[in-house]
Amino acid sequence: MTLPTHVKLIDVGPRDGLQNEKQTVPAAVKIELVHRLQDAGLKEIEVTSFVSPKWVPQMADNLEVMAGIARQSGVRYSVLTPNMKGFEAALASKPDEIVVFGAASEAFSQKNINCSIAESIERFAPVVAAALAAGINVRGAMSCTVGCPYEGDIAPERVGYLAGLMKGIGVQRVDVADTIGVGTPLSVQRAIEATLAHFDLNHISGHFHDTYGQALSNTLAALQLGVFNFQSSVAGLGGCPYAKGATGNVATEDVVYLLHGMGIATGIDLDKLIDAGQFISDFLGRPTNSRVGKALLNKRLSA
Numbered sequence: 001m002t003l004p005t006h007v008k009l010i011d012v013g014p015r016d017g018l019q020n021e022k023q024t025v026p027a028a029v030k031i032e033l034v035h036r037l038q039d040a041g042l043k044e045i046e047v048t049s050f051v052s053p054k055w056v057p058q059m060a061d062n063l064e065v066m067a068g069i070a071r072q073s074g075v076r077y078s079v080l081t082p083n084m085k086g087f088e089a090a091l092a093s094k095p096d097e098i099v100v101f102g103a104a105s106e107a108f109s110q111k112n113i114n115c116s117i118a119e120s121i122e123r124f125a126p127v128v129a130a131a132l133a134a135g136i137n138v139r140g141a142m143s144c145t146v147g148c149p150y151e152g153d154i155a156p157e158r159v160g161y162l163a164g165l166m167k168g169i170g171v172q173r174v175d176v177a178d179t180i181g182v183g184t185p186l187s188v189q190r191a192i193e194a195t196l197a198h199f200d201l202n203h204i205s206g207h208f209h210d211t212y213g214q215a216l217s218n219t220l221a222a223l224q225l226g227v228f229n230f231q232s233s234v235a236g237l238g239g240c241p242y243a244k245g246a247t248g249n250v251a252t253e254d255v256v257y258l259l260h261g262m263g264i265a266t267g268i269d270l271d272k273l274i275d276a277g278q279f280i281s282d283f284l285g286r287p288t289n290s291r292v293g294k295a296l297l298n299k300r301l302s303a
């Protein structure tokens, strides 16, 4: 078994992590979180989304957040854009990458973006073309690649079908997302293998929610297939408003601990990352969801 020697992490905490928070998180707090993540060594940060503020009120400050970030060279700042309206609004914020987001499940596509899978691809196509013409990178998030809150198990063929559609409209790389965290290593591997029919390993990332406590196992299973891009959320923040009961992404701190323990480089300073997790957890008024964060904070206190 040959594992990757280096892994790239995209922290999606400011977007996926905070989009579902009931309390208002001021733009200044989101900006400070992004600053702390980049100071900790994150080279890719998913900052916000340009979606309907009626659907996701927490992301309504998208322009303010993007404008407030003191950008570091070498860091990629991405934003979600579901349609041309979102893309046109996002352009002013100069994102390095835009993300179109579809689903392998018809029901989830309807609940999340109010259209079928086929209609979503029709909406994404001009967004992708406009982004590429403007020199902006394009990622495609694929939700519900192993399970759906409305349809149950999702067959790998449906993941392959969506990946093929994404490839067909020019999406450059895709995320294989276990939106509700029901996957286990073999089901996640099957979803990735179905994606590999359309995208190579350089262009696939794993995005695992931790609802059933499987996300680290699933990360290892993806590493075993050679995947070396992963998304995670500082302090394990998050959940999708249209996936009731699903918890946050796997905590970035826990993934970094796993990888460093296996001798896999990330370029991330775990201590600084834990401080970033503590910062946002303090603001939200609850303990971090990161097991590693909790353990190392306790260790600091008892030192």
Ligand SMILES: CC(C)(COP(=O)([O-])OP(=O)([O-])OC[C@H]1O[C@@H](n2cnc3c(N)ncnc32)[C@H](O)[C@@H]1OP(=O)([O-])[O-])[C@@H](O)C(=O)NCCC(=O)NCCSC(=O)C[C@@](C)(O)CC(=O)[O-]
Residues within 6 Å of the ligand: 016, 019, 049, 050, 051, 052, 053, 055, 056, 082, 083, 085, 086, 087, 101, 112, 113, 114, 115, 141, 142, 143, 144, 177, 178, 179, 180, 207, 239, 240, 241, 242
């Ligand atoms: C996609 C839409 C907009 C379609 O929503 P719609 O209602 O079908 O759109 P519409 O074109 O009919 O427009 C309806 C209203 O929305 C406005 N509108 C239309 N588009 C935009 C836009 N881009 N930005 C701002 N406003 C917009 C539009 O102007 C109009 O306003 P009104 O005339 O009623 O005042 C809607 O369904 C929506 O915003 N959904 C939110 C989806 C979302 O953000 N979900 C969470 C992110 S996905 C996720 O978390 C999963 C992921 C990526 O992390 C991976 C995983 O784990 O699975």
